[in-house]
Amino acid sequence: MFGEFLQVSQGIDTALAALLGLLIGSFLNVVIYRLPAMMLRGWLEESVGNLMPADSGPSLWRQVLGTKGPAIPPSLERCAADAAVVLEGLPPLTLSRPASRCGQCGHGIRWYENVPVLSYVALRGRCSSCKVSISARYPVVELITSAFFALCAWRYGITPTGALWAAFAALLICQFLIDLDTQLLPDSLNYALLWLGLGAAALGLTGISLSSAVWGAIFGYLSLWTVYHAYRLATGKEGMGYGDFKLLAALGAWLGADYLIGIVLVSSLVGAVLGLVLLGAGRLAHKNIPISFGPFLAGAGLVCLAVGPAEVKQLVPFAFPFVPG
């Protein structure tokens, strides 16, 4: 009787989490498309601001060169001033503004056209106004987020631990796709992952000790940092970015120091699979499209969560040398 009650309650929890996952997935789509654009715009504004005479001029030169430095040519000042006017005239860009529109015809998307998955099916994947096809990636992201939320609720219940692992999945889904699209790994998401992971370990919610989480973060960062600088010294090229170090540090904070070799192994597997998928989709035909390490790392974190952290250790025991047994 009590067992049945528990099963029903586990089913209800899982269904509720799946629903919440659809809504969060819909929000993640916004984050994936807008956050890189917001970052690029911020950098552009910063660069233009640094060229403006009020900010650059003698004091900036003094910081850079230690001397007064050359005068900034008037043409550059004019150019920077023009660019600043253009940037100031742009409509605001945040996660909530402007409201979602069709990229083709500018049709404002109404709330009933924005219901996760259902609207996509009802609209048969086309804009209701101009009939241009909508990327299938939107509902796929919603469904995958929903699946991870359901898994977390089923495994951990609707508890702080379940919520934390769901947040882990949501942040990794964003990093996976943002890096795949733009070769960027936003610091804001990497640091959210890192601090959440360390905080969760401190509270004993991820099942690993705080010391293992801290060493996981330290070794995660330093291992890729070392590879990066060794590669740069040997070849003169930059093989990956600082975002990759931060992401592996964050994964170390969630999964523990003894997981790092396992994550790197799983990420090469994810890399091989992703490479084949992209090859199949013709995305790698253009040789110049760089593929960064971030999607593999984020994918490895998601695989570890999907399989179950304990099960990953059983599947690749040789990758966990610090763990006895």
Ligand SMILES: [Zn+2]
């Ligand atoms: Zn349209």
